[in-house]
Amino acid sequence: MTSTVVIDKAAPTRKVKYGSMSRDRTWALRWSYFFLTLFAAFSLLPPLYMLITSLKSSAEISAATNPWWVFHPTLSNYIELLTSNQFLRFFWNSAWVSIIVVTITMLISVPAAFALARMKFWGSATLATGVFLTYLVPDTLLFLPLFKMFAAFGDWTGIQLINRWYVLLILYPTLTVPFCTWIMIGYFASIPKELDEAAIIDGASWFQTLTRIFIPVALPGLIAATIFAFTVSWAQFLYPLVFTTSTDQLVMPVGIITTLIKGDVFAWGQIMTGALLGAAPPLIIYAFLMDYYIAGLTAGATKG
Amino acid sequence: MADVTLRKVVKRYDEVEAVRGIDLDIADHEFVVLVGPSGCGKSTTLRMIAGLEDISDGDIMIGGDVVNDVPPKDRDIAMVFQNYALYPHMTVAENMSFGLRLKRYPKAEIKSRVDEAARMLDIVELVDRKPKQLSGGQRQRVAMGRAIVRNPKVFLFDEPLSNLDAKLRVQMRIEIKKVHQKVRTTTVYVTHDQVEAMTLADRVVVMNHGRIEQIGTPNELYHKPATKFVASFIGSPAMNFIPCRLEDLAGKLHVRLTDRIAFPLPPARAARYQGVPRTSPRPNSMQSRAWRPSIRCSMSPSRWEWRR
Numbered sequence: 001m002t003s004t005v006v007i008d009k010a011a012p013t014r015k016v017k018y019g020s021m022s023r024d025r026t027w028a029l030r031w032s033y034f035f036l037t038l039f040a041a042f043s044l045l046p047p048l049y050m051l052i053t054s055l056k057s058s059a060e061i062s063a064a065t066n067p068w069w070v071f072h073p074t075l076s077n078y079i080e081l082l083t084s085n086q087f088l089r090f091f092w093n094s095a096w097v098s099i100i101v102v103t104i105t106m107l108i109s110v111p112a113a114f115a116l117a118r119m120k121f122w123g124s125a126t127l128a129t130g131v132f133l134t135y136l137v138p139d140t141l142l143f144l145p146l147f148k149m150f151a152a153f154g155d156w157t158g159i160q161l162i163n164r165w166y167v168l169l170i171l172y173p174t175l176t177v178p179f180c181t182w183i184m185i186g187y188f189a190s191i192p193k194e195l196d197e198a199a200i201i202d203g204a205s206w207f208q209t210l211t212r213i214f215i216p217v218a219l220p221g222l223i224a225a226t227i228f229a230f231t232v233s234w235a236q237f238l239y240p241l242v243f244t245t246s247t248d249q250l251v252m253p254v255g256i257i258t259t260l261i262k263g264d265v266f267a268w269g270q271i272m273t274g275a276l277l278g279a280a281p282p283l284i285i286y287a288f289l290m291d292y293y294i295a296g297l298t299a300g301a302t303k304g
Numbered sequence: 305m306a307d308v309t310l311r312k313v314v315k316r317y318d319e320v321e322a323v324r325g326i327d328l329d330i331a332d333h334e335f336v337v338l339v340g341p342s343g344c345g346k347s348t349t350l351r352m353i354a355g356l357e358d359i360s361d362g363d364i365m366i367g368g369d370v371v372n373d374v375p376p377k378d379r380d381i382a383m384v385f386q387n388y389a390l391y392p393h394m395t396v397a398e399n400m401s402f403g404l405r406l407k408r409y410p411k412a413e414i415k416s417r418v419d420e421a422a423r424m425l426d427i428v429e430l431v432d433r434k435p436k437q438l439s440g441g442q443r444q445r446v447a448m449g450r451a452i453v454r455n456p457k458v459f460l461f462d463e464p465l466s467n468l469d470a471k472l473r474v475q476m477r478i479e480i481k482k483v484h485q486k487v488r489t490t491t492v493y494v495t496h497d498q499v500e501a502m503t504l505a506d507r508v509v510v511m512n513h514g515r516i517e518q519i520g521t522p523n524e525l526y527h528k529p530a531t532k533f534v535a536s537f538i539g540s541p542a543m544n545f546i547p548c549r550l551e552d553l554a555g556k557l558h559v560r561l562t563d564r565i566a567f568p569l570p571p572a573r574a575a576r577y578q579g580v581p582r583t584s585p586r587p588n589s590m591q592s593r594a595w596r597p598s599i600r601c602s603m604s605p606s607r608w609e610w611r612r
Contacts, residue, residue, distance in 0.1 A: 194389035197356050202403035202450075203377035212402075216393040 047279070054078070054273040061268050077269040078277075087274060089248060090255030094234060095281070097168045097251055101233040102226055104169065105176040109225065112177075113184030114210045118196060128185055135178035143242050146171065150243070165249045168240060172233045179232075180225040187221030188214060223289050231282050252278045306367030306380075306457040306490060307332045308353060314361035315348050315514075322348045324514040325362065330492060335484050337493045339501035340511035340537070347462055349511070350494045354460050355379050367457055382451035383460040386467060388443040390435040390450075396422075397431040400449045414453075421452040424483060441472045448480070452487060459484075461493040465500065477503060498538055502526070510534045 053061060055073045065071060081087045115121075116128045150167065154160045161167040191214060199209045215222060240254045247259065256274040260267045308330040315323040323345040330336045338346040351357040353364060355376035363370050371379050382403075390399050397418050404414045422428045425445040435443055444464060451459055464480070465473045481504055484491055495501055501508045502522040510517040510525065510533070517537075518530040529535035535543050551558045551566065560566040 192387060192389065194385040194387055195391065197354075197376075198383065198385065198389040198391075198450075199402075200356070201354060201376045201381065201383050202454075203406045204402075208406065213391055217391070219393075 047276070050272040050276050053268060054276055056269060058267070058269055077273040081270050081273050081277070086247060086255065086259055087252075090250055090252040091277075093165050093250060093255075094252040094278070097165060097172070098230050098233040100169055101172040101176060102229045104173050105180050105229040106222070106226060108173065109177050109181040110184055110215065110222065111210065113181045113188055114206075114214055116181070117185045117188035118214075119206070128182075131178050131185075132182050135175075135182065139175060139236075139238055142174065143238055146174075147242060162243055163245050163249055165244060165251070167243050168233075168236075168251065171239045171243065172236060175236070176229040176232050180229055183225045183228070184218065184221060187218045191217055227282075227285060227289060230285060234278075234282055307334075307365075308458055308490060308492065309365040310349070310353075310362065311365070312362040313349070313352060313359055313364060315345070315352060315357060316360040322514055323352070326511075326514075326516050328509060328516065328519065330490060332490055333488045335481075335491045335493065335504060335506045336509060337495060337501040337505035337507075338509045338511060339495055339498055340517075342496060344511040345514040346494045346496075346509075346511050350460055350462055350492060353458070353492060354381055354383050380457045381460055382454045382456040382458075383462065384444075384447045384451050384464045386463040388435070388447045388467075390443055390446055392435050395432050395434055396427065396438070396446050396449075399435065399446055400431075400453050403450070403454050417453045417455070418449075421449040424452065424486065425449050425479070440468050441476060444468065444476055445479070448483065452483065455487075455489075457490065459489050459491040459493075461491065461495075463495055464493075465495070465497075473500075480504065498540070502538070510537060512537075 049067075052068060052070055054077050055070045055075070057072065057074050057076060060070075060072055112131070116124050116131070147162070150161050154162060161170070195213060195217070196209050199213045204212065235253065236251075237253045240251045241257075244250055244254065247255070250258065252274070256271060256278065260271045260274065308328075310326055310328040312325045312327060313323060314321065314325050326345075326349065328336075338349060340346050348357060352359050353366075355371065355374065359372050363372060365371065366379055366381070391402065394402065400418050400421060401414045404417065409417075418431070419428070422431055425448060427442060427445050427449065430438060430442060430446070435446065438446065444467075447464070461480070465476050468476060477500060480493075493500075493504060502525075505522060507519060508522055508525055509519050512533050518525060518534045520528075520530075525534060525538045529538060532545070536545070546561055548559050548561050551560045553566070553568075557569045558566045559569060
C-alpha cells in the first residue's frame with residue numbers, strides 16, 4: 001500500500017477560539033446558577049407556603065384571595081398549638097424517641113463498624129455486605145411482619161409493646177443501624193492501617209483504639225451518621241402510624257395528621273404550623289453541623 | 305534493651321510463602337538493616353518481630369524470651385512507620401506520650417521523658433502543634449520521638465525515610481544514626497534503599513524472595529558478596545557480570561573474557577578460582593586504555609566476585 005499525504009489547501013481552517021476556557025467557565029456558571037435557582041425555588045416554595053398559611057386565620061385560608069399573600073397576619077395558630085397539651089406531648093415524644101434512638105444507634109453501629117472494618121475475622125466482609133443489604137429492605141415491606149411479631153410476642157409473654165411509644169425504640173434502629181454502620185465502615189476504612197498498628201504497639205487495647213483514636217479521627221463521619229439517624233427517627237411516619245394509636249403515645253408527624261384532621265375537616269392553619277415547628281429541630285441541627293455533615297458525606301462517597 | 309533472634313521463621317499467606325524460613329541473630333545495641341527489592345519479605349519479617357503479623361512457623365525471641373504468641377504491646381518494642389502514623393487529633397506531645405499515658409506513668413515522668421526526647425530530636429518548639437501543622441521531616445522526628453519516649457527493648461523502622469525528599473532523607477539518616485548512638489537501643493531497620501542500608505547498618509541483611517541472601521557488615525557485602533544477587537544488588541553503579549573461562553597458558557592460569565582479551569591470575573590465588581565461569585569486576589575497579597589494542601583491566605582478585 002502506498003501512503004500519500006494529501007494537503008487540501010482549500011479545506012476550511014478551523015477558527016481558533018482564544019480564551020475559550022474562561023468562556024466555558026462562564027457558561028458553566030450561568031447554567032449552574034440557573035439550575036440552582038430552579039431547584040431552590042422548587043424545594044423552598046412548600047415551606048414558604050406553609051409559613052404563609054400558618055400566619056392566616058381559618059377564614060382567610062378558605063377565602064378566595066391570593067393564596068401567596070397574608071392580608072391579616074395572626075399568630076393564633078401558633079398560640080393554639082403551643083398551648084394545647086397534645087402538640088407538646090407529640091413534640092416531647094418525638095424528641096425522646098429520636099434522642100434515645102440516636103444513642104442506641106451509635107452505641108451499636110460504631111463498635112460494629114469498627115469490628116467489621118478492622119478486626120479481620122472470618123466472614124467479616126460478608127457480614128459488612130449483609131448489613132448494607134438489610135438497609136435496602138424498605139420499611140413498607142417490613143411493617144406487617146414486624147407488627148405480627150410484636151403481636152405474637154405480646155401474646156406469649158404478656159408484655160404489650162404495641163401502642164407504646166417505646167416500641168419505636170426497637171423499630172427505628174432497624175432503619176438507622178445498618179445505614180450508620182455502613183457509613184462508619186467506610187469512614188473507618190479510610191483511616192490508615194498504620195494508625196491502629198501504632199496504637200496497638202503503644203499498648204492500646206481494641207477498645208482504647210476505638211475510643212481514643214478512631215472515634216476522634218472519624219468524628220465528621222460520626223456526626224454525619226448521628227444527623228442521619230436523628231433525621232430518620234424524627235421524620236419516620238409509617239412505623240408510628242402503624243404501631244401507636246393512643247393520642248398520648250403519638251410522635252409528631254403522626255400526631256399532627258391524626259389530631260388535626262377530624263373527618264373531612266382539615267385544620268390547615270394548625271397543620272401547617274405544626275409541620276413548620278416540626279421541621280425546625282433538624283434544620284437547627286443541620287445548620288450547626290453542616291460542615292461536618294458534608295465532610296462525612298464525601299468521605300462515605302469516595303469509599304466503597 | 306535486648307537481643308533479637310529469629311529461628312526458621314516462616315510466613316505463609318494461603319499459597320504464597322512470603323518468608324521462607326529465616327535465621328537471624330541480632331545482638332544487643334546492634335543496628336541491623338533489612339534490605340532487598342520490593343516483595344522480598346523484609347517488611348513482613350519486621351512486622352512479625354513487631355507482632356503485627358502472626359508467624360506461620362519458627363520462633364522469634366526478644367531478650368531470650370520466645371514472643372511468638374505475645375501481643376505487640378507486651379513485646380516492649382516501638383515502631384516507626386513509613387507514613388509516620390501520627391495520631392492526627394493529638395498534639396506532638398500527646399502523640400509522643402500516648403503509650404506512656406496508656407500505661408499510666410506518673411505525669412512528671414511522662415513530661416520529663418517527652419522533654420528529653422524532644423530535645424534530642426530538636427522539636428522542642430513543636431510539642432504543642434498538631435501533626436498537620438508539621439512538615440514531613442518534622443513528622444518523622446515526632447514518630448521517632450514517640451518510639452524513644454517508650455524506652456523500648458527494640459526499635460523497629462519500616463522504611464521511615466521513603467516519604468521524604470532526597471536531601472531530607474540524607475539529613476534524617478544522620479539523625480537516626482545519632483539517636484541510635486545516644487540511646488543504643490537494638491534497632492531493626494527495613495529499607496529498599498541500599499545507600500541507607502550501607503550507611504546506617506552495623507550489619508546488613510540482604511533478602512530476596514523471602515530468603516536471606518547474606519548477612520554481613522556493609523564492607524563484607526560490598527567486597528565479598530556471597531551470592532550473585534547480593535553482588536548485583538549492592539553497589540552503585542551496579543556490578544558488571546562478564547562470562548569468562550579459565551585457561552592454562554604456559555603453566556599460568558588466565559581468565560579469558562573474549563578471544564582477544566585475557567589476563568593472568570596471580571599464582572598465589574589461582575587455586576581458588578578453578579572452574580569459575582564468570583568474573584564480576586566493580587566498575588570503579590576497572591581502568592580502560594582504549595587506544596591500546598586490548599582492554600587492560602587492573603583489578604585485584606579480592607574485589608572479584610566468583611560464582612560456582
